[in-house]
Amino acid sequence: MEKLISIASSKNNLYEVDNFLQSIFSEYGIDKRMHFNIYLTLSEAINNAMQHGNQFDSTKFVNVYFFQSSSSYEFIIEDEGSGFDITKVPDPIITENIRKESGRGLFLMKTYTDSFEVMNNGRIVKLIFNKHCD
Numbered sequence: 001m002e003k004l005i006s007i008a009s010s011k012n013n014l015y016e017v018d019n020f021l022q023s024i025f026s027e028y029g030i031d032k033r034m035h036f037n038i039y040l041t042l043s044e045a046i047n048n049a050m051q052h053g054n055q056f057d058s059t060k061f062v063n064v065y066f067f068q069s070s071s072s073y074e075f076i077i078e079d080e081g082s083g084f085d086i087t088k089v090p091d092p093i094i095t096e097n098i099r100k101e102s103g104r105g106l107f108l109m110k111t112y113t114d115s116f117e118v119m120n121n122g123r124i125v126k127l128i129f130n131k132h133c134d
Helices: 015-028 032-053 104-112
Strands: 003-008 061-068 072-078 115-119 124-130
Touching: 003 015, 015 032, 015 061, 032 061, 032 072, 032 104, 032 124
Parallel strands: none
Antiparallel strands: 003 061, 061 072, 072 124, 115 124
């Protein structure tokens, strides 16, 4: 593990995500073109973990792990909730679900990462961003 942050599940603590990411962007020299995708998906994953996983219970924490390999950046987001079944989350691009709010965050995570995985019965989300060669 290269970096870890534990955030108490309160909306007031979301600013910690900004500080965590800024330190990673700076320390690891992550290409500025990747910042939006990382920020959007990580913010969504952490907010989902706080809201849906930990029910905004400030005594429960969301752990965010950051790893770097020669080819990618990986974030693992873990909550203390009971998990969820990803197959039961509505697909937000199907016509009958367009007006539903549920599922949009997962759709964004799938769209803006190179690899997206839900593990441990929905308590862990893994986001991978490939380093791109120009």
